[in-house]
Amino acid sequence: MSAGRIGLTRKLLVICCVALSAASPPTQAAPDVVRGEQLYGRCIACHAMATDRVGPRHCGLLGRRAGSVADFEYSAAMKKSNIVWDEKALDLFLKKPLAMLPGSSMTYDGVPEARDRADLIAYLKSANSDAACRNLKSK
Template sequence: MPAAASTATTGGAAHGDAARGEQIWSRCQACHALQYDRTGPRHCGLFGRKAGSVPGFDYSPAMKRSGIVWNAATLDRFIADPLGTVPGTTMGYAGVADPQERTDLIAFLREAKCDKGAGSGR
């Protein structure tokens, strides 16, 4: 199934291209990985997960208190403006301004798998 079709029911990621999103996600690899924590927490299994809840990762108090549960809408807001969405977060990235890039990135993250043998994580 084409990536765009597989994300047709993902809310904010309705027109996301997961393959393009994977290319955009490569920018995140300076701090994040899919299956394990780096400077930032792992990115697989984000959807439905409460922000600040990956066991063993040292989140900022702001992220732990945020009350965010990750879905297409909350990811879109956070990816657009991390510091504005969660003041006090330690994520020092300015955000992704382009709405289509965010939509594509969210489509990729929705498909990201946590099994270690998954290659790129999809």
């Protein structure tokens, strides 16, 4: 192959790679459980994993119907919401709690950054599989 043809082939390859990378959506980093645990520090003023505080416990949160922890006093809005906490519902709620559920007693403004919410949800998922939460669920 001639030097001119090799140069043309390289140029075409570079053009194709640039076009493909521009057309591909940027990849998002996988949620970071450790970072999520650090972000959970924002929540501990009102919540704990295993006990109810100002807000209900977070053990067993994923898959649980909103407003369903026994003996916890929820707002009427939360009790009537029919939300089942999955990743999507948590993401929407954590972004702007009062916008998603007006009348909720959760007064926190929310977590505006999508990455922060993803990391926080990853931590909640991980923590819910820990022995401490499994033991609470079995009681």
